Amino acid sequence: MRSAKSNCLFLTLIVNGAMFAGLCSAAIAENSQEVIEEVVIVGSRGGPRAASDSSVPVDVFTSAELKHAGKTDMLELLKGAIPSFNINDQPISDAATMIRPANLRGLPSDSTLILVNGKRRHRGSIIAFQGGGVNDGAQGPDISAIPSIALRQIEVLRDGAAAQYGSDAIAGVINFVLDESNEGGSLELFRSEYFAGDGETIQLSGKLGLPLTDQGFLTLSLQYKDADSTSRSQQVSAATTMTAAGNMMIENPAQVWGSPKVKNDLAVFVNSGFDIGEDEKVYLFGNYSKREIEGVFYWRNPHTRGNVYSLDDGATLLVADLDGVGIGVDCPSVNITSDNVLGQVDYAVIADNSTVVGANCFAFNEIAPGGYTPKFGGSVTDTSLSLGTEGIFHNGFLTGISYDVSASVGRNASDFFLNDTFNPSMGPDSPRDFNTGGYVQLEKTLNADAVKSIDLNDWNTLNLAAGYEWREETFEIVAGDPTSYEPGVLADQLFAIGSHGFAGFTDDSAGKFSRRNHAIYLDVEDRMADTLLVGFAIRYEDFTSFGDTFNYKLTVRWKITEGLSLRSSVSTGSRAPTMGQASVSNTQTSVSDGQLTQVLTLPPVNPVSQLLGATELSPEESTSFTFGSVYESGSFFASFDYYFIAVEDRIALSDNRAPTNGERVALTAAGVANVDLIGEVNFFTNDFGTETEGVDLVIAYTMELLAGSSEFKLAYNWNHTTVDKFTDITGAYKVRLLEDGLPNNRATFTFSQVWDKWSTFVRGNYYGEYWAVHVGWDRTATIADRVVTVDAEINYQINEQFSIAMGGQNVFDQESQRLDFDPALGSWGARYYETAPQGINGGLWYLKAQYSF
Numbered sequence: 001m002r003s004a005k006s007n008c009l010f011l012t013l014i015v016n017g018a019m020f021a022g023l024c025s026a027a028i029a030e031n032s033q034e035v036i037e038e039v040v041i042v043g044s045r046g047g048p049r050a051a052s053d054s055s056v057p058v059d060v061f062t063s064a065e066l067k068h069a070g071k072t073d074m075l076e077l078l079k080g081a082i083p084s085f086n087i088n089d090q091p092i093s094d095a096a097t098m099i100r101p102a103n104l105r106g107l108p109s110d111s112t113l114i115l116v117n118g119k120r121r122h123r124g125s126i127i128a129f130q131g132g133g134v135n136d137g138a139q140g141p142d143i144s145a146i147p148s149i150a151l152r153q154i155e156v157l158r159d160g161a162a163a164q165y166g167s168d169a170i171a172g173v174i175n176f177v178l179d180e181s182n183e184g185g186s187l188e189l190f191r192s193e194y195f196a197g198d199g200e201t202i203q204l205s206g207k208l209g210l211p212l213t214d215q216g217f218l219t220l221s222l223q224y225k226d227a228d229s230t231s232r233s234q235q236v237s238a239a240t241t242m243t244a245a246g247n248m249m250i251e252n253p254a255q256v257w258g259s260p261k262v263k264n265d266l267a268v269f270v271n272s273g274f275d276i277g278e279d280e281k282v283y284l285f286g287n288y289s290k291r292e293i294e295g296v297f298y299w300r301n302p303h304t305r306g307n308v309y310s311l312d313d314g315a316t317l318l319v320a321d322l323d324g325v326g327i328g329v330d331c332p333s334v335n336i337t338s339d340n341v342l343g344q345v346d347y348a349v350i351a352d353n354s355t356v357v358g359a360n361c362f363a364f365n366e367i368a369p370g371g372y373t374p375k376f377g378g379s380v381t382d383t384s385l386s387l388g389t390e391g392i393f394h395n396g397f398l399t400g401i402s403y404d405v406s407a408s409v410g411r412n413a414s415d416f417f418l419n420d421t422f423n424p425s426m427g428p429d430s431p432r433d434f435n436t437g438g439y440v441q442l443e444k445t446l447n448a449d450a451v452k453s454i455d456l457n458d459w460n461t462l463n464l465a466a467g468y469e470w471r472e473e474t475f476e477i478v479a480g481d482p483t484s485y486e487p488g489v490l491a492d493q494l495f496a497i498g499s500h501g502f503a504g505f506t507d508d509s510a511g512k513f514s515r516r517n518h519a520i521y522l523d524v525e526d527r528m529a530d531t532l533l534v535g536f537a538i539r540y541e542d543f544t545s546f547g548d549t550f551n552y553k554l555t556v557r558w559k560i561t562e563g564l565s566l567r568s569s570v571s572t573g574s575r576a577p578t579m580g581q582a583s584v585s586n587t588q589t590s591v592s593d594g595q596l597t598q599v600l601t602l603p604p605v606n607p608v609s610q611l612l613g614a615t616e617l618s619p620e621e622s623t624s625f626t627f628g629s630v631y632e633s634g635s636f637f638a639s640f641d642y643y644f645i646a647v648e649d650r651i652a653l654s655d656n657r658a659p660t661n662g663e664r665v666a667l668t669a670a671g672v673a674n675v676d677l678i679g680e681v682n683f684f685t686n687d688f689g690t691e692t693e694g695v696d697l698v699i700a701y702t703m704e705l706l707a708g709s710s711e712f713k714l715a716y717n718w719n720h721t722t723v724d725k726f727t728d729i730t731g732a733y734k735v736r737l738l739e740d741g742l743p744n745n746r747a748t749f750t751f752s753q754v755w756d757k758w759s760t761f762v763r764g765n766y767y768g769e770y771w772a773v774h775v776g777w778d779r780t781a782t783i784a785d786r787v788v789t790v791d792a793e794i795n796y797q798i799n800e801q802f803s804i805a806m807g808g809q810n811v812f813d814q815e816s817q818r819l820d821f822d823p824a825l826g827s828w829g830a831r832y833y834e835t836a837p838q839g840i841n842g843g844l845w846y847l848k849a850q851y852s853f
Contacts, residue, residue, distance in 0.1 A: 098126055110168060112140070122442075167517075180217055233255065261377075284386070307495055435481045442475075570623075614683045650687075765790070788814065809846075
């Protein structure tokens with residue numbers, strides 16, 4: 001059911017006739033004074049049109065604009081360009097480190113639909129189990145697999161569009177439009193490094209356009225990158241104390257907070273088209289990418305780490321009887337009475353392998369005396385292929401109908417490893433490095449679309465569009481090596497089971513989980529007059545897993561004067577739970593009440609989850625409303641947009657909680673092994689609803705200034721989310737993260753200047769206050785201060801072929817929010833709140849060179 005507020009807005013639009021908001025976008029072409037009017041394909045099925053003529057808000061960013069950035073990751077490029085787009089560094093966030101989740105308009109990454117050349121892009125294989133609140137449990141597309149050199153432009157539809165494009169388009173749609181060069185090319189070399197002296201990145205990019213006779217084109221793009229890790233850490237306080245007491249085996253820092261190491265990051269895109277007849281062509285595009293990522297997990301304290309070094313938070317050492325309980329020589333108890341158990345006489349007794357006691361007793365301090373910090377990472381491989389044909393019928397009753405028939409397949413695979421750790425239940429025989437398994441996301445799509453334009457009279461044009469879509473989505477869990485999950489001989493002595501930090505996927509949890517869906521849609525646009533455009537779209541989808549959905553969208557654009565237009569939309573939407581969310585099992589380490597604990601994620605249909613309150617997942621349902629205005633006069637552009645998005649039955653991970661004694665008994669009866677080793681449990685749930693409202697303001701002006709061409713652009717976003725209903729399954733802490741975990745205010749102010757051979761670019765970035773949280777623990781939280789950072793670049797065109805540039809991001813090295821909670825609560829070696837939207841790494845400089853041919 002819709003909320004009272006959304007019903008009110010809906011009725012207001014129907015009764016009063018609504019007004020649209022949009023964005024008219026302009027950019028200065030690189031080394032040119034010509035103003036380009038971008039043509040977009042998102043937002044309407046009626047064919048390409050200028051962004052300023054769209055019935056919904058659309059931003060357009062050209063490839064030239066994207067080049068003015070010191071970052072090479074596509075997520076970072078979008079964050080700098082779109083104020084309502086947020087992304088965090090994710091330094092210790094489980095698999096989210098490998099495919100970072102992003103937020104558009106404060107909604108999770110899987111609420112934004114990603115298109116390439118107007119075709120649905122498959123989602124990534126990784127689920128963000130530690131997504132910083134908003135993204136907890138999100139499974140969005142792998143945007144980082146898309147290199148900027150392959151693009152002509154990016155179109156961002158800031159409006160709900162499920163009725164037009166299907167599930168996931170609740171927050172909006174981002175369409176990556178590939179370049180279509182049939183000649184020439186370019187090579188780019190990029191190098192950057194943080195002011196702190198780490199994180200060196202080297203990237204080589206290339207693009208080549210080739211003709212396919214005189215009827216077509218083939219554009220090849222390639223990007224290769226290596227990026228070193230960063231560290232914004234200090235020594236963990238407990239490690240400092242132990243080192244001072246004589247334990248010299250602890251690394252400094254014991255735990256690293258920073259960006260992971262990325263190596264062998266290769267991305268290849270191909271885009272081609274070929275004319276086969278009058279107004280007919282075939283097209284093909286696709287990609288292959290692979291990158292390797294290595295990050296770190298939490299440091300394991302050699303006194304206190306539960307089920308490895310101790311069972312009572314460091315009061316006594318956990319000592320194993322290698323002959324088995326009650327067999328052979330009994331092992332004496334070792335009370336930890338100092339800051340360095342290695343120097344205690346009673347520890348020396350059990351560690352001395354030359355004695356009978358030492359030969360039969362074992363503690364992990366013997367092989368990891370300084371504790372250990374597991375290194376987590378793996379590889380992400382992404383492939384896709386789309387092919388189709390489009391044209392116009394010229395004969396028979398189909399005359400004048402444009403058609404587009406296509407087939408697409410996309411696959412994203414993640415293979416995980418966990419090194420420098422143990423399967424503690426295997427004792428001294430445990431390996432240190434583990435293959436923990438992986439995820440695979442496979443999607444297949446068939447589309448058939450048709451568009452017919454009908455001139456009703458001299459001033460009335462009717463555009464009719466209809467289509468059919470078939471999709472199949474498969475999520476696969478690949479089992480890890482048996483040593484990563486099987487219990488060893490010490491499991492009965494309460495040593496932890498599985499590769500510690502991220503237990504491997506078991507044979508029982510492995511498998512493929514699939515569903516299919518069919519969809520039909522109808523999209524009508526009626527230009528009722530030169531000044532009035534009205535649109536209506538409906539879409540019906542039927543899923544094999546949970547049934548069907550029906551969504552609609554109404555749009556109106558009213559041109560009041562030559563320069564001023566008002567436009568508005570109202571729509572409903574849905575987001576189907578992913579097969580990963582419905583099927584995945586996972587074990588990860590989180591901080592609970594200041595202590596590291598093992599958290600078990602189970603599918604919502606698992607009897608254990610249902611015992612704790614879970615139910616089978618159903619789709620999220622949304623209602624969206626926008627209104628605003630766009631004004632253009634000469635070189636001046638301004639737009640103002642208000643939006644409201646109500647989402648019911650939102651899908652996310654439940655709050656973590658420890659099973660009660662009674663529930664542990666029930667879990668054991670249900671066949672769950674080693675229940676005593678489960679610290680906390682969570683599951684996916686449709687447990688809460690939200691209302692998100694916001695404002696987008698964009699002002700752009702181009703002029704002749706300083707003997708060159710100048711552009712000024714201000715982009716501002718205010719966004720606020722209210723959780724209007726929830727239960728204890730979600731919990732008050734997660735509600736606060738959803739409402740306040742991202743800045744309510746974001747803005748960028750950009751100045752760019754072009755002369756004959758020189759060009760400059762300066763951008764100020766404003767981040768408002770937000771609720772900063774460290775290690776996911778509410779007792780560490782604070783209201784983070786407002787922050788302003790500045791990016792700058794200067795470019796010199798040596799000749800027609802060569803150009804060089806130098807620049808920086810955060811050139812004044814503005815610090816992120818420093819940790820300020822009570823040290824008595826604990827310390828994990830960080831200096832900054834890792835949820836900082838501007839990142840924690842500080843200032844960065846870069847150099848780049850380009851050769852065009």
